[in-house]
Amino acid sequence: MTDIKYDIKPFLILISIGILLVSCTSEGQIVPTYKNAEASIEERVSDLLSRMTLEDKCRQIDIWHPKDRNTSDSVTFTKIREEDGAIIKDGIGFLQFATQDLSHAEYAANFNAIQKFLLEETRLGIPAISNGEGCHGFVGSEGTVFPVSLSLGSSWDAEMIEEIYTAVGKEMRAYGITHAATPVLDLLREPRYGRCDEMFGEDPYHVAELGLSAILGLQGREGKIDGNHLIACAKHFGAHGQPEGGTNLSPVNLSERVLRESHFYPFEIAVKKGNIRTVMASYNEIDGVPSHANEWLLKDVLRGEWGFDGYVISDYDAVRRMVYRQHVAHDKSEAGMLAINAGMDFECPNSRENYCFEFLPELIQSGQVKESALDSAVARVLRNKFVMGLFEHPYVEALDSVELNQMKKVHAQLALKAAERSMVLLKNDEQTLPFDPNQINRLAVIGPNADEVHYGTYSNDSTEGVSILEGLKAYADGRFDVQYSEGFKIYENDTLLAEEEKTLEAEDARIREAVALAKSSDAVLLVMGGNEMTSREGWAENRTGDRVDLTLLGRQNDLAQAIFELKKQTAVLLINGRPLAVTELAESAPAIIEGWYLGQQQGVAVANVVFGEVNPSGKLPVTIPRSVGQLPVYYNHKPIVHERSFVEGPYSPLFPFGFGLSYTQFEYSSLELDQKEINPDGGTVVSVVVTNTGHTVGEEIVQMYIRDQVSSVTRPVKELKGFKRVNLKPGESKKISFEINSETLEFYGLDMQRVVEPGDFDVMVGRNSQDFLVKTLSVKK
Incomplete structure (x- = not known):
């Protein structure tokens, strides 16, 4: 057989x-299989996608702004079924509540009711992702307000920033949010731009390191995202921080080399080292192509070169803006087609009427969009839902009041630490600071920002904060008297002052009142700068935020000069959302502290720094110009012949990148290279000895810069490649080391590929971008 x-x-x-x-x-x-937690994520995505209709798929890349009902879970569930069931009968990808209007318990009721509907009354039972803002704290009714990103950038403290965003993630997830629209990885290259306070700074390496810390804090360090973490979103991709003219929504026209080496670098690190789960496309265009329709940007670079496998989400109303602002699409249907074909996954319209992806079914049926493009977008959305564990844990597990209050106390202390570490001492003639409480009978606190709590943009302003005046009064209680005078008004109630309030007579009267108080006081703290009305996202004529000038608004300089003439012990504290050209203050003020926006504990932190309980250690994450006419003024520019002065003054900035003083002094010595000559793929270690030569404990931020002396393409005059915080007691010395390898030395060559070219490199280690020791490192052929 x-x-x-x-x-x-x-x-x-x-x-x-x-x-x-x-x-x-x-x-x-x-x-x-898609409901089997033991199956792999890719198996679950594939199985679920195979079961979905065209309408199911379209709903998974859709966002819904549900009504805030502020009622119990059961009542909300009934109303959703009756009033909104038709909207989400085929599911929904994304939810966006007005979180500041809802308490923790109210949000849980709303969110859980919607999830219950999606899980129990839709065919496939797919849970939704919920979005919230968390740029420097959860923008919810009970969120902790940390210092703004620009302040956090001034701390140069990657470890603390991971701790902060871990706290932000925990608060958001406890509330019910599963997607945080943060961190902002844009480079602050245009200080006229109203969104400066959302950014960590101007340098790609510095922003990449701090941005990576924020991502690890939000998402955690594990592959899957647990119940104390959530999806982070890197935004705005790309080159959003250098708009033409410093105006919101403007084009960005830079070379591919500049884009890759500077503006794209933090996003590349976010993908490759942070495993970022979402990326938000930027409003701007690059070389004539809007980011939301840029296939090279979203497919070739982000996914093809870097391997990003999360979803790309639109900025609000950005897809429709391609119709009425950028004029590359005739209508919403064409805009939706351009976006989905370029690699956009999620559209966030500002209303249902402006939704462009609603035309996807007919675009697919007509062949203008392949269903495979939709499948790819849906798969990326579903992948993140599985990474989050939403199918196993779809509901909010509300914290009780005791747990919430304990969390708030712990995070408030972290907010205080962050504010103290973020302040930058710019000037301190004759040791004006710190003030000695034993030598003061009366302290005059003067200025428009002293008695107001300024949080900056994208902030939760419902959380009560400590104003600077309140913090100083609390510190002074039982020691000395604190008196306040406003001195000058900037903006009030989101509008310019009424005509009768801004007359010269009224302004003169306020200044005279402030001067009189200063005369009768032993020391003066001037709290000046700007506010949220003068620096913010300007999206309409009645919502301006970009500036044509960078000087102090109004007659703040007049107020300051009148106080300085009294020769009192006087310090200036700047509270503002962008770098200001405070040239007059720099010349005349005995002492200056840059604070940016310091969060809910600002008053306590300022008192601690001004009176020496805390030694300031912040360093500038951005260059401060002398004038708006110097722009662009970022430190790592290309070589300029002799850096000649302007007709009106010097070329040099007012304060350089990385600059910041202390109440003590630090000395740098013994700069050494372990190997002075290496191969292109080799490495070495550079070390320096830092000594506290003063009489106060202090922290110094040691910075390493690199310069390629001769290269095939022009290179920046210097580039930051490392930084470390070191705490030193008086007289103490420590050896600080940095590794140098091919990643430190490489750049994009003539063929637009990364290369380490043989030759000599300057290795600069010091206290800022202009004050350092130098050694030469040779790379062999």
Whole structure:
């Protein structure tokens, strides 16, 4: 009898497919693979996608702004079924509540009711992702307000920033949010731009390091995202921080080399080292192509080169802006087509009427969009839902009041620490600071920002904060008297002052009142700068935020000069959202502290720094210009012949990148390279000895810069490649080391590929971008 041989591979494939499509519970109940937590994420995505109709898929890349009902879970669930069931009958990808209007308990009721509807009353039972803002704290009714990103950038403290965004993530997830629209990885290259306070700074390496810390804090360090973390979103991709003219929504026209080496670098690190789960496209265009329709940007670079496998989300109303602002699409349908074909996954319209992805079904049926493009977008959305564990844990587990209050106390202390570490001492003639409380009978606190709590943009302003005046009064209680005078008004109630309030007579009267108080006081703290009305996202004529000038607004300089003429012990504290050209203050003020916006504990932190309980250690994350006419003024510019002065003054900035003083002094010595000559793929270590030569404990931020002396393409005059914080007691010395490898030395060559070219490199280590020791490192051929 002849043996019959069978090819069993087809049978194994069929059996495998059957196993993938279904599995059994311990009770023997059959469940689909996508609901099986033991299956791999890719198996679950593939299984769920195979079960979806065209309408199901379209709803998964849709966002819904549900009504805030502020009622119990059961009542909300009934109303959703009756009033909004038609909207989400096929599911929904994304939810966006007005979180500041809802308490923790109210949000949980709303959110859980919607999730219950999606899980129980839609065919596939797919939970939704919920979005919230968290740039420097959760923008919810009970969120902790940390210092703005520009302040956090001034701390140069990556470890603390991870701790802060861990706290932000915990608050957001406890509230019910699963997607944080942060961190902002834009480079602050245009200080006229109203969104400066959302950015960490101007340097790609510095922003990448701090941005990576924020991502690790939000998402955690594990592959899956647990119940104390959430999806982070890197924004705005790309080159959003250098708009033409410093105006919001303007084009960005830079070379590919500049884009890759500077503006794209923090996003590349976010993808490759942070495993960022979402990226938000930017409003601007690059070389004539809007970011939301830029296939090279979203497909070739982000996904193809870097391997990003999360979803790309639109900025608000950005897809429709391609119709009415950028004029590259005739209508919403064409805008939706351009976006989905370029690699956009999620559209966030500002209203249902402005939704462009609603035309996807007919675009697919007409062949203008391939269904595979939609499938790819949906798969990326579903992948993140599985990474989050939303199918297993879809609901908010509300914290009780005791847990919430304990969390708030811990995070408030972290906010205080961050504010103290973020202040930058710019000037301190004759040791004006710190003030000695034993030598003061009366302290005059003067200025428009002293008695107001300024949080900056994208902030939760419902959380009560400590004003600077309140913090100083609390510190002074039982020691000395604190008196206040406003001195000058900037903006009031989101509008310019009424005509009768801004007359010269009224302004003169306020200045005279402030001067009189200063005369009768032993020391003066001037709290000046700007506010949220003068620096913010300007999206309409009645919502301006970009500036044509960078000087102090109004007659703040007049107020300051009148106080300085009294020769009192006087310090200036700047509270503002962008770098200001405070040239007159720099010349005349005995002492200056840059604070930016310091969060809910600002008053306590300022008192601690001004009176020496805390030694300031912040360093500028951005260059401060002398005048708006110097722009662009970022430190790592290309070589300029002799850096000649302007007709009106010097070329040099008012304060350089990385600059910041202390109440003590630090000396740098013994700069050494372990190896002075290396191969292109080799490495070495540079070390320096830092000594506290003063009489106060202090922290110094040691910075390493690199310069390629001769290269095939022009290179920046210097580039930051490392920084470390060091705490030193008086007289103490420590050796600080930095590794140098091919990643430190490489750049984009003539062929637009990264290369380490043989030759000599300046290795600069010091206290800022202009004050350092130098050694030469040679790279062999």
